[in-house]
Amino acid sequence: MKNNPLPRLDTCCDLRSHLLPHCRLQVGEIWHDPEGKHRVGCLDATDAAVVAALVGDSSATLAIQDPPYNLVAFERRAIEDYLDWSRRWVRATYDILAENASFYVWLGADQNDGFQPLADFMVLMRDEPFSPRSFITMRNQRGYGTQKNWMAVRQELLYYIKGDPHFNVDAEYTDIPKILRGYYKDVNGVITENLERGKAATIRAGNVWVDIQQVFYRMEENVSGCYAQKPLKSVERIIRASSNEDDVIVDFFAHSGSTLLAAEILGRRCVTADVDPLFCEITIRRLERYRRTGKRGWQNSHPFEKEIPELPTPNGTGAPMQPPRDLSQATLFG
Numbered sequence: 470m471k472n473n474p475l476p477r478l479d480t481c482c483d484l485r486s487h488l489l490p491h492c493r494l495q496v497g498e499i500w501h502d503p504e505g506k507h508r509v510g511c512l513d514a515t516d517a518a519v520v521a522a523l524v525g526d527s528s529a530t531l532a533i534q535d536p537p538y539n540l541v542a543f544e545r546r547a548i549e550d551y552l553d554w555s556r557r558w559v560r561a562t563y564d565i566l567a568e569n570a571s572f573y574v575w576l577g578a579d580q581n582d583g584f585q586p587l588a589d590f591m592v593l594m595r596d597e598p599f600s601p602r603s604f605i606t607m608r609n610q611r612g613y614g615t616q617k618n619w620m621a622v623r624q625e626l627l628y629y630i631k632g633d634p635h636f637n638v639d640a641e642y643t644d645i646p647k648i649l650r651g652y653y654k655d656v657n658g659v660i661t662e663n664l665e666r667g668k669a670a671t672i673r674a675g676n677v678w679v680d681i682q683q684v685f686y687r688m689e690e691n692v693s694g695c696y697a698q699k700p701l702k703s704v705e706r707i708i709r710a711s712s713n714e715d716d717v718i719v720d721f722f723a724h725s726g727s728t729l730l731a732a733e734i735l736g737r738r739c740v741t742a743d744v745d746p747l748f749c750e751i752t753i754r755r756l757e758r759y760r761r762t763g764k765r766g767w768q769n770s771h772p773f774e775k776e777i778p779e780l781p782t783p784n785g786t787g788a789p790m791q792p793p794r795d796l797s798q799a800t801l802f803g
């Protein structure tokens with residue numbers, strides 16, 4: 470068994486210059502899936518013209534966007550600049566979506582800084598043509614900042630719509646068994662309680678998700694080198710509820726390619742992008758590896774194993790490098 474984790478690839482300059490020549494895409498280029506299902510573009514999500522060119526005449530019914538959160542872990546800007554930037558990618562997304570479509574956005578709230586950018590983004594969205602539908606919270610298992618505060622374990626997900634898209638109400642049941650009796654109701658003159666009336670033995674997913682494991686290095690779906698990977702289960706939940714087979718889904722902040730892979734697994738088509746050629750390459754390799762082996766990530770290995778079979782050990786000690794902490798969470802909750 471190997472334990473060969475990559476450090477965070479967006480900031481590790483030496484490694485970046487070593488790996489960039491192995492990336493198939495440069496900024497402005499598009500990878501076309503040889504099986505004809507998906508597309509990956511290396512582009513800036515705020516550039517409406519290149520986004521439109523990438524999507525072409527595909528009619529996308531679902532967008533799942535996970536932009537950098539304007540927190541210490543990412544490039545941090547003044548909130549006004551962050552909002553201008555957000556407005557640009559929100560509009561670029563709106564323009565390419567079908568008349569009836571769903572729009573999901575993952576975003577963080579910095580509790581040490583006025584809960585930006587989540588609060589500001591929600592206000593910004595009031596002036597955009599999307600309508601708000603739900604405010605979902607996903608519970609992480611590990612938290613931060615617990616000494617003088619509540620342990621911070623939440624991940625926020627906003628759900629908006631354009632027009633009147635379908636919502637597959639029965640698509641998503643959790644693994645959580647129904648145990649609470651009660652909620653009596655008269656059905657055709659017979660008093661029944663909810664366990665008798667229910668169609669399933671488990672509860673439906675509401676807008677608080679407590680049953681999804683945060684990705685960490687021991688999981689099969691882990692993609693070493695990525696610092697902000699969303700669990701496939703969360704993406705699959707969104708896709709099942711808000712799309713049908715063969716629908717086109719977009720995600721312009723691909724990173725580890727979770728949306729692309731979930732789309733492949735669930736028989737949807739995905740048009741995805743990232744501004745960083747390294748993450749575009751990882752996204753493509755993750756799909757190729759899944760098709761070749763059925764594996765969803767690189768547990769105990771990493772996407773560039775061919776190019777760098779052994780990573781240098783810290784200070785030449787021979788000790789393996791520590792797996793990177795989930796920095797998006799660490800700094801999100803400070």
Ligand SMILES: C[S@@+](CC[C@H](N)C(=O)[O-])C[C@H]1O[C@@H](n2cnc3c(N)ncnc32)[C@H](O)[C@@H]1O
Binds near residue numbers: 514
């Ligand atoms: C929070 S991560 C997305 C995580 C992803 N949902 C996953 O599960 O792996 C944000 C990604 O957005 C990319 N990014 C940042 N600015 C961008 C831009 N202007 N256009 C496109 N991608 C951008 C970053 O390179 C990073 O990979």
